[in-house]
Amino acid sequence: MKLYKYFLEIIRHNVANSIVIILLITTLLGWLLYVELNTDGIITGRVVDEKGSPVPEARVFIREKTLNLIKPPLVTETDKEGKFIFRDMKIIEFLINAQKEGYETGEDVRYHLYFKGQHFSLPKPLILKKIP
């Protein structure tokens, strides 16, 4: 009880400083809560052709990029709607591309996340060009 009163007294005498500290702690706790609720490590996206039609059964390669090396790829396949999903991806930066027979190999696209295991949907679909 005495300690509680002591802290109240400190806050009363340092209102501006207390507001700054409380704001900092609240922001930090809010961020930690957000991170805790969004660390499923799911990365999703779509593969389409030049006309925007989904490309089924395309192979999607994802490679983790660290500060000084690029790790070997993990692979998945797109479904009928051209969608793909990677699970348990505890990474913060990666390169992703798609490949399929009859199509040119797609270019690597680089993404950076805000925290490891962030639930992330690719903002743009991966585009595969048909070989003429």
Place this chain on the structure above:
Amino acid sequence: MNRKILFRLMEHAILILVSVLIMIPIYWVLKTSLTGENLFNYPPSLIPKDPHIYYFVDVYYWIPFLRFFFNSVFVSFVVVVANLFFNSMAAYALRYSFPGKRLLILFYLSMMMIPFQTTIIPAFLLTKYMGLLNSYLGLAFPLASTIINIFVFKAAFDSIPGSLFDAAVMDGMKEQTILFKIYLPLAKPAIATNIILTFVWSWNNFIWPLIIISEKEMQTLPLGLSTFLSYFESTNGQMYAFVIMVISPIILVFFMNQRRFISGIISGAIKG
């Protein structure tokens, strides 16, 4: 009247210009930490292009940042508490007249002129013999009391009327009660000055941790920064993001105690 206004305007214009000049390097570090631009890009761009916080994320994950941060905070906390305790007691003792007081003050002042680098080897040996290598106490040990801060406290205590001390003695108060219940609450600017100076010195301390710390998990942030630079090359953005992460707590502590810090320094300047 108009001349007075004109003079004030010019005064403010010059102050703003000087402030901007001082802020430019800090702004540049912040800008590079958000864009990763090469420092030597020509022509230099004042406004950051496509700013993002990914470099901060990289630093957070690629080094044990939280551990280094905790080490720095804990050591600085120990240093600040030790300084407040020992310096205030030393300054309180200097209130009394005793044989050799002037000699002692001269001794203190002369010790201030000896650079830390020259005492590193004996300090290291002492720390080693006490078994404090790779420990928080070992990190805090050389900064546990600083002479300049003793004089900051002394200046603050000298400005407190002697009658207050006499009244406390007549009321039967003990020495430690007089110090902690009367003198320290009346010396808040001196406390703020002590906190800021010792926090900054401890936070920025590089050479001492470099010498006594060999375990990675005991490193402090400045030491972590140098290790980080030696591991990675061409990491402009990450390097500057790390610098911002290292200096921002100091800036925060300074801004929070700025008013008291300045009044503490001024009181030391006119009464010390």
